[in-house]
Amino acid sequence: MEICSFWYGSSLRFVDRVCLASMILAGHRVKLFCYDPIGNVPSGVEVHDAEPVLPRHVFARINKDFPAKRPGVTVLQFSDLFRVMLMKHGEGAWLDTDVYLIKPFDPAPAKPYLARENFSRLGVSALYLPPDNPIIGDFDAYINGTEILPDWLGFHRRFIKPALARLKGEEVTTGMIGHTVFGNDGISRLARRHGFFRDAAPKESFYYWTGRDALRIFDAKYGLEPIRHKDFIGFHIHKKQPTDLPAEPGSFYHWAIERVQHLLA
Template structure:
């Protein structure tokens, strides 16, 4: 049986691109559940919604003091969800090209030789890795092993000045890929990471492959590829993708159009 796909969206309207990504999983046979804190417009057919308050209540939402984004809160949300429910977490900028049909309750993938990304993540509820990730957000603040002492001190001072939890001032990746990679290594699980071509076949440094119409994106998708991370954080502010590009086709799929990519 395919794992349930779970995701989170904070805001009143689901963008077309996120809708296209979620729809791609539903079209391939996954049950898809989108957690939300409010009534949400733009949810595509085949995607269920759930009350995000049942995982973490809305009063716990925080934004990063540097960029105003909720990405680090979303890290906490996914870890809390995985600790309570057997499912596969995906970010709303992950587009499925094949079912994720691994016979495992531990699923994650490398972005490159150094980084294990958390955009696609499944860990069993009893995982010590998951416990370590949750400890970043819950209980007495402790320095993550992936953050050096000087950076930890600066982060804590900034948090005190702003009157926010330390995670709201954390450097990028400390509550996500960097600490995940460290904990996986500590517990001897890093070798289980899927290679980049499975979930991250298009590197963030090659956004033109996603944005340009003349690119044959299928040529960059191998038989082992299950999904393509679309790097929303990197493409934000770059203008509209060219008509016919993968991103434009995913947007159209989110509005009810045909599948953006069939392999």
Template structure:
């Protein structure tokens, strides 16, 4: 019996190869019945079968020089809202594992994470039309002299940036999360959508600070889950180098998810 077709999900990849964590996370959505699209800025050699590959330029023009001066996360933070507006898909980071399908009726998919209470946008869906998406896209398309939420210290760092740099680079250098969680949290507060956030256990059951537990063969990752958990973020941006370059230890969550999705981790290690 095949899974029913569910809501589309999508992500972005910059680079020629996926890590095994990215592979099993993307496949987890496919196997839960979600049509899963990976927008790419170049040819990716090891996309799992079942994942739809599309050029990122279908969503927006890509300025790779800006990406080189900032990071891949900068582009993805702009990309995700333009993608939602154009396709109505749920944005998923490539290190978010689909534990349960996203309900068809859920109109606001985002949550806080870690111990700080800020909203994360690693998994996010907001209505295609509305004050929140309008505010986010206006911010990215018409960058201010300084983000409205910057404190005195952040503004000082911004003022020290070379005025010849693109404004996006200046803001990023002053505060690297200015285009991600900070922006999303601020604008959600301004529009009243902050109160619509899901509890952290729905999308980020394991705090970022404890992300080593995914590779611990004796760690009980599922102890963090609740009946409401839909997605499990593995936070590859915080993964230690050893885990990136070696197969996961037997019985760890990472190893078990490889087995569950049919991914051979030895073929997709960081080089």
């Protein structure tokens, strides 16, 4: 299956280049959607226009003051919307640009693919939805609607938190409600609503280490432990700070860079 992803900006981070290159190495056609030219795309990655998938003006749907206010969380939430719209357009399976792939990622075309991040939540860094999946309809309805907040939020985020904000004279936006409104939290709630939360792939598929433990990929003491697990497909590099430092020989991250070095030149 083809891999699709999204980038907002004119230049990729080094970790994103490494991860995109790993997808090429795994044998995939990789399509990176963006609004503006990107100058440092790894060899083999195709750059595609994002506008036909989700017009740039939709940024105003979640933040009318973008990019003047809260640009970081707005881009994050827009990316969450964008990945689901890629599913609507049948562009393939989604991987975040910071997912390092070891094996081919080929979900069944007729079934949704999500992996557990923990007991109560699904990750969205690796995702596939068939074009007729109801989550796509939920996102489509939100994008084309007028309500500020989506209808899948829990009671606290949908009613209590907005009410408290209004009492303080604050504007209610999806950004102030929470970063994961359209991401992990939102998709997990919708997967439960539509009855396929329990069908999620094992945590080890893409989230072998999470939280503070995710830093273990930079530590030679843990070496290549994840790749020995039978369910391991790739790793979401959630912790970014060490990626700007020299990789420690013997660590997963050092090994990961060495594997794709020829695609980064």
